[in-house]
Amino acid sequence: xxxxxxxxxxxxxxxxxxxxxxxxxxxxxxxxxxxxxxxxxxxxxxxxxxxxxxxxxxxxxxxxxxxxxxxxxxxxxxxxxxxxxxxxxxxxxxxxxxxxxxxxxxxxxxxxxxxxxxxxxxxxxxxxxxxxxxxxxxxxxxxxxxxxxxxxxxxxxxxxxxxxxxxxxxxxxxxxxxxxxxxxxxxxxxxxxxxxxxxxxxxxxxxxxxxxxxxxxxxxxxxxxxxxxxxxxxxxxxxxxxxxxxxxxxxxxxxxxxxxxxxxxxxxxxxxxxxxxxxxxxxxxxxxxxxxxxxxxxxxxxxxxxxxxxxxxxxxxxxxxxxxxxxxxxxxxxxxxxxxxxxxxxxxxxxxxxxxxxxxxxxxxxxxxxxxxxxxxxxxxxxxxxx
Amino acid sequence: xxxxxxxxxxxxxxxxxxxxxxxxxxxxxxxxxxxxxxxxxxxxxxxxxxxxxxxxxxxxxxxxxxxxxxxxxxxxxxxxxxxxxxxxxxxxxxxxxxxxxxxxxxxxxxxxxxxxxxxxxxxxxxxxxxxxxxxxxxxxxxxxxxxxxxxxxxxxxxxxx
Numbered sequence: 318x319x320x321x322x323x324x325x326x327x328x329x330x331x332x333x334x335x336x337x338x339x340x341x342x343x344x345x346x347x348x349x350x351x352x353x354x355x356x357x358x359x360x361x362x363x364x365x366x367x368x369x370x371x372x373x374x375x376x377x378x379x380x381x382x383x384x385x386x387x388x389x390x391x392x393x394x395x396x397x398x399x400x401x402x403x404x405x406x407x408x409x410x411x412x413x414x415x416x417x418x419x420x421x422x423x424x425x426x427x428x429x430x431x432x433x434x435x436x437x438x439x440x441x442x443x444x445x446x447x448x449x450x451x452x453x454x455x456x457x458x459x460x461x462x463x464x465x466x467x468x469x470x471x472x473x474x475x476x477x478x479x480x481x482x483x484x485x486x487x488x489x490x491x492x493x494x495x496x497x498x499x500x501x502x503x504x505x506x507x508x509x510x511x512x513x514x515x516x517x518x519x520x521x522x523x524x525x526x527x528x529x530x531x532x533x534x535x536x537x538x539x540x541x542x543x544x545x546x547x548x549x550x551x552x553x554x555x556x557x558x559x560x561x562x563x564x565x566x567x568x569x570x571x572x573x574x575x576x577x578x579x580x581x582x583x584x585x586x587x588x589x590x591x592x593x594x595x596x597x598x599x600x601x602x603x604x605x606x607x608x609x610x611x612x613x614x615x616x617x618x619x620x621x622x623x624x625x626x627x628x629x630x631x632x633x634x635x636x637x638x639x640x641x642x643x644x645x646x647x648x649x650x651x652x653x654x655x656x657x658x659x660x661x662x663x664x665x666x667x668x669x670x671x672x673x674x675x676x677x678x679x680x681x682x683x684x685x686x687x688x689x690x691x692x693x694x695x696x697x698x699x700x701x702x703x704x
Numbered sequence: 705x706x707x708x709x710x711x712x713x714x715x716x717x718x719x720x721x722x723x724x725x726x727x728x729x730x731x732x733x734x735x736x737x738x739x740x741x742x743x744x745x746x747x748x749x750x751x752x753x754x755x756x757x758x759x760x761x762x763x764x765x766x767x768x769x770x771x772x773x774x775x776x777x778x779x780x781x782x783x784x785x786x787x788x789x790x791x792x793x794x795x796x797x798x799x800x801x802x803x804x805x806x807x808x809x810x811x812x813x814x815x816x817x818x819x820x821x822x823x824x825x826x827x828x829x830x831x832x833x834x835x836x837x838x839x840x841x842x843x844x845x846x847x848x849x850x851x852x853x854x855x856x857x858x859x860x861x862x863x864x865x
Contacts, residue, residue, distance in 0.1 A: 339799040348806035349794040349813065351741015351781030358740035523745045523753060523807035523843045573743070573807030574843050606746045 344571070353571040356527040356543040357603055364529070365394055367589050367602035368445035370435040370452050371612060372427035375461035376474065379426060379454065382435055387451040392444035394598075396452065397591050398435045399424035405557045408648050409549065409581050416486070418477055419647040421557070421587040426459070428476055428646035431612030436588035438600050465620065465643045476646065485644055486652045490659045498635035502626035506634065513621040517643070520616070524573020525609040530589040531599040538594065539566045542586050545575040553582040554590055578614055581649050617654060618643040712773050714739065715783030723770055730754040730765035733780060741781040741810045745841070752840030755811035756780050762818035764811075764839065781810035784817065792862035793817050796853035804844035811840050816854045828858040 329337065347353040384396040399422040408417035422433055435452055439445035460474045467473055468483040476483050502508050528542040538560060544550050547569040555562040572579065585602040592600040604613065620641040626634040640658050644651040710721050714737060721736045733739045733756065742765060745751035754765040757779040765778075784791040793816050796802070803809040819828075819836035828836075833854045834847070842850065856862065 341798045342801060342803075344806065345798045345801075345803070346790075348803045348809050349781075349790065349797045350785055351739070351810045353806050354740065355743070355807065357743065358734075360738075521843055523743070523751065523805065523841070525745075571806060573745075574805045576843075606748070 347571070355524055355571045355573050356529060356541050357524050357573065359529045359541045359570065359601070361529060361531060361599040361601075364599040364601055365438040365440060365592070365596070366442040366445050367436055367438045367592055367600045368442065368449055369433045369584055369588055369602065369608070370437070370449045370454070371608070372430060372432045372434050372454075372456070374427060374456055374458050375430050375463075376459040376476065377427050377456035378459060379423065379434060380457055381453075381455040383453040383455075384435060384437075384451070386453070387437060387448040390439075390444065390448050390451060392440045393437060393448045394440065395438045395592055395596055396435055396448070397588070397595060398422055401595060402591055403557065403559050405559075407553055407557050407582060409553070409650055410648065410652055411553065411556065413652075416648045416652055418485075419649070421582065421584050422591070427456070429612070431608070432646070433584045433588060433612075436584075436592055436602070438592040438596060438598075465641050485648055486655055488652075488655045488659055493635070495635045495637055499624070499626045499637075502628070502634050506629055507627045509625045509627070511621075511623045511625075513623065515619050515621070517618040518616040519610055519613075520574070520576040520578035521609075522572075522574030522576060522578065525604040525606060526579070526583045526585045526613055527601075527603040528583075528586040528589045529599060529601040530586070530593040532590070532593040532597055534597055536560075537564050537566065538590060539568065540586060540590060541568045541570055543572050543575075543579060544569050544586075545572065545577070545579045549580055550582060550586060554586065557582070557587065558590060558594060577616075581614055583613060614649055617645065617651065619658060621658075708771070710770055710774060712770075712775065713777045715779055716777075721770075725769065725771050727770045728766050729756070729763075729768045729770045729773055729778070732770040733765055733778070739780045739782050743807055743810060745807065750841070751808070751811075752815065752837075753808050753811045755814040755840060757814050757818050760818060760821045762815045762839075779814070779817075781813050784813060791817065792857045793820065793853070795862055796857045797850070800849045800853040800856065802846065802849040802853040804842075804846045808840055808842045808844075812837060812842065812850055815840050816850070816857075820854065820857055823858070826858075828855065830855070833858070 344353065382398045387393055387396050399420060402422050404420055404424050406417045406420055408419060410416040422436065427434060434454055437445045437448045439448055462468045462473050473483060499508065524543050526543060528540055530538060530540045532538045540550065540554065542550060547567040551562055551565045551567045555565045585604055589600045589602040622639040624637045628634060642651065642655060705725055707722055707724055710723055712719055714733065719737055721732055723732060723736065730742060730744055733742050742756055743753035744766060745753035747766065749764050749767045752764055755762050756765045758773055758776055784794055793813055797809065797813065815837045830851060833851050837850065
């Protein structure tokens with residue numbers, strides 16, 4: 318492997334201050350010397366380690382949580398459940414109350430496998446993990462639903478009370494007269510129909526979700542966390558903890574990958590903050606790889622119906638697409654994903670008239686997935702296949 | 705299990721730690737000694753973020769018990785730089801921008817260092833370089849720049865004149 322081209326592509330005799338020089342990233346030295354400190358590496362004096370007890374059921378009522386035995390275990394400092402929280406339902410679309418549907422430690426029922434039901438703080442991670450086995454949770458298992466097209470049926474179990482047919486968000490974008498264009502293509506042109514299905518994807522960042530929360534007696538909370546947006550977490554945490562935004566400080570250290578998956582408030586941040594607030598001690602929670610896979614936000618599986626109208630000479634006339642997204646148990650970024658997926662089928666082509674019709678997000682219960690989440694590329698990939 | 709004393713050398717310094725025999729090397733390096741440059745990305749010897757060098761051999765430190773390295777020399781990413789001077793591999797990584805989020809970088813550097821040491825003076829094909837870092841996952845998928853960096857060192861571009 319020795320192509321000159323691979324090292325230098327721009328030849329000039331003029332000396333520039335930046336061009337033709339190796340400009341190192343500002344974070345380069347820290348990263349190649351192991352000095353870069355990720356949330357995963359943060360250790361504070363007096364810090365406790367947290368672990369989260371997760372639901373084994375996709376849909377169940379929480380009848381009772383008994384953690385008295387866990388508290389007896391030497392080294393366990395505290396256990397919290399939904400009862401230790403304000404029970405505020407949160408969501409990243411915080412201005413829209415109907416989209417704020419998630420209590421990270423739920424009070425009444427769990428809606429996905431892996432949903433947090435209790436969190437333990439102990440002096441070591443090992444003890445915290447052992448304590449999880451000593452918590453007795455009594456569930457009343459409810460029927461679950463796994464596929465979006467099943468979830469919209471009349472007889473499907475209701476995941477969120479008051480949400481009709483489990484449809485969480487609908488989007489409708491429309492430009493121009495699509496029916497007219499299709500009528501034209503019907504007469505003298507072509508119409509193509511396609512169904513596409515893309516599976517859910519996990520971002521699988523190298524660094525799993527992690528947070529170190531430190532609530533101090535002066536009523537201030539500092540959270541070191543692996544996030545793509547420190548401000549979202551500051552605002553969301555302040556909201557769920559009943560604090561002023563100014564009293565919450567979020568420090569986004571180096572982030573071991575995000576890829577669009579680290580915007581929403583996650584259980585590591587919330588549970589460590591609740592534990593820390595209760596104890597006035599720093600608490601660190603790091604998801605295991607397994608936890609990250611089963612119970613963190615990911616890109617949602619989507620079903621796409623695409624109908625394209627063309628003239629005989631190949632000019633695109635119009636496109637209609639319908640999309641059903643398997644949004645998981647809670648809204649999260651699902652509303653955003655629906656919106657973006659509605660726009661991306663338009664990007665690479667020019668059309669005379671165009672409409673995207675009935676983009677729907679179906680509130681669906683998924684055994685693994687928490688939330689609707691899609692990265693922009695997914696929409697594009699779909700479209701390229703569609704073209 | 706009864707705890708025992710472990711003596712090892714990390715980045716040229718001698719350490720003694722009192723550990724449970726089932727403690728993994730990565731736990732001693734990170735949690736007992738505080739060399740957090742070594743990362744942990746999985747718990748299944750899959751990702752390679754915890755790669756360190758034992759002697760000149762690259763090893764995923766979550767795959768060995770700490771007691772197995774009794775008396776041996778372990779090098780982590782923090783130990784590559786000597787007297788404030790970065791190693792060739794580190795400079796090459798900087799020049800090629802061979803890192804993005806940086807979480808896999810420490811492990812990549814250690815695998816690359818071991819690969820180059822093993823093949824000192826030999827030319828490496830792209831395939832050999834890729835094979836040399838096959839145990840390390842970069843989820844930002846920045847492999848090409850990493851391969852270019854290792855290639856540059858292998859070609860002697862960083863040799864002192």
